Amino acid sequence: MFLAFPVQAANLKLDAKLVWGSDEPSKEHKPVDPALAATLTNTFKWKHYYVITNVVTDIPSRETRKVKISEPCTIEITELEGPKIEVKVIGKGKPVSKTVKQIQKGEVITIGGDAENKCAWFIVITQLE
Amino acid sequence: MKAELELKLQAYLDGELSAGDAREVDASLAHDPEAQQLLAELRTTVGVLRDNEPLMPLPESRDFYWSKIERAIESAQPERVQPLLAFWYSLRRILVPVAGVALVLFLGIASLKVNTVSDPLAHLAEVESLSEHVSSFSFRSQSQNMFVVWLHENADEQAATDSDDDFDDAVLQ
Numbered sequence: 001m002f003l004a005f006p007v008q009a010a011n012l013k014l015d016a017k018l019v020w021g022s023d024e025p026s027k028e029h030k031p032v033d034p035a036l037a038a039t040l041t042n043t044f045k046w047k048h049y050y051v052i053t054n055v056v057t058d059i060p061s062r063e064t065r066k067v068k069i070s071e072p073c074t075i076e077i078t079e080l081e082g083p084k085i086e087v088k089v090i091g092k093g094k095p096v097s098k099t100v101k102q103i104q105k106g107e108v109i110t111i112g113g114d115a116e117n118k119c120a121w122f123i124v125i126t127q128l129e
Numbered sequence: 130m131k132a133e134l135e136l137k138l139q140a141y142l143d144g145e146l147s148a149g150d151a152r153e154v155d156a157s158l159a160h161d162p163e164a165q166q167l168l169a170e171l172r173t174t175v176g177v178l179r180d181n182e183p184l185m186p187l188p189e190s191r192d193f194y195w196s197k198i199e200r201a202i203e204s205a206q207p208e209r210v211q212p213l214l215a216f217w218y219s220l221r222r223i224l225v226p227v228a229g230v231a232l233v234l235f236l237g238i239a240s241l242k243v244n245t246v247s248d249p250l251a252h253l254a255e256v257e258s259l260s261e262h263v264s265s266f267s268f269r270s271q272s273q274n275m276f277v278v279w280l281h282e283n284a285d286e287q288a289a290t291d292s293d294d295d296f297d298d299a300v301l302q
Binding site for chain 2 (some may be wrong): 112
């Protein structure tokens with residue numbers, strides 16, 4: 001009875017954050033929430049993590065949404081069968097990378113890189129619904 | 130012969146007629162040979178039946194036979210159920226519907242699990258660099274439940290590029 005019904009594809013609600021990681025404390029930026037701070041601190045070497053932008057987006061099934069997370073950077077998120085998401089990072093209008101991964105609630109997908117002054121940037125994507 | 134006389138003859142033979150009717154039948158028989166013949170046939174039939182009817186004698190008198198049944202009914206008591214057995218019966222009355230509900234719940238939850246079970250390959254990902262200047266590596270932190278893609282500039286590109294084309298600036302301002 002129940003076994004016969006597959007899970008229906010629904011809108012994907014994602015939270016996308018641009019995070020800046022630094023060893024120096026900053027009073028100008030808002031720290032990430034403690035749970036994410038713990039996750040990042042336990043994985044990366046930087047001591048402090050700050051939210052630069054935070055965007056929540058709904059992605060309909062098999063559709064793409066562009067999310068501008070900073071002036072030079074946009075990410076394109078596509079909901080794929082699986083459910084998987086494709087995250088395309090576009091910097092200064094040029095595609096930089098593409099990641100396709102099955103997304104699971106509670107899992108954090110992070111795309112990062114080094115920034116100036118021994119700092120780092122992170123695009124942190126989590127599924128809300 | 131009239132049907133009425135035939136019926137009266139049967140009753141006459143069985144001794145069921147009143148004295149007046151019996152006298153009338155006697156008078157008819159005296160001058161009616163057909164009636165005499167019918168009476169004789171009826172007498173023969175009754176005699177044959179009486180002599181040849183099988184008798185089924187009861188081992189006891191009729192009254193005693195039925196009184197025995199009556200006594201058996203009166204003395205019959207409802208069967209006493211053992212206390213442990215009674216407890217089991219009452220428990221079973223509760224357990225059967227509870228087990229049914231539990232089975233339905235189990236199937237429901239199991240089907241949800243089947244539909245939402247995590248794919249063993251769920252942690253695999255495809256990562257592709259779309260720029261010749263950028264390389265990447267990825268890893269998964271099981272303890273933090275985090276998948277990481279780390280992008281970095283190629284070493285030779287890093288040395289050659291001027292500050293305007295820095296990949297670092299492509300994300301952060």
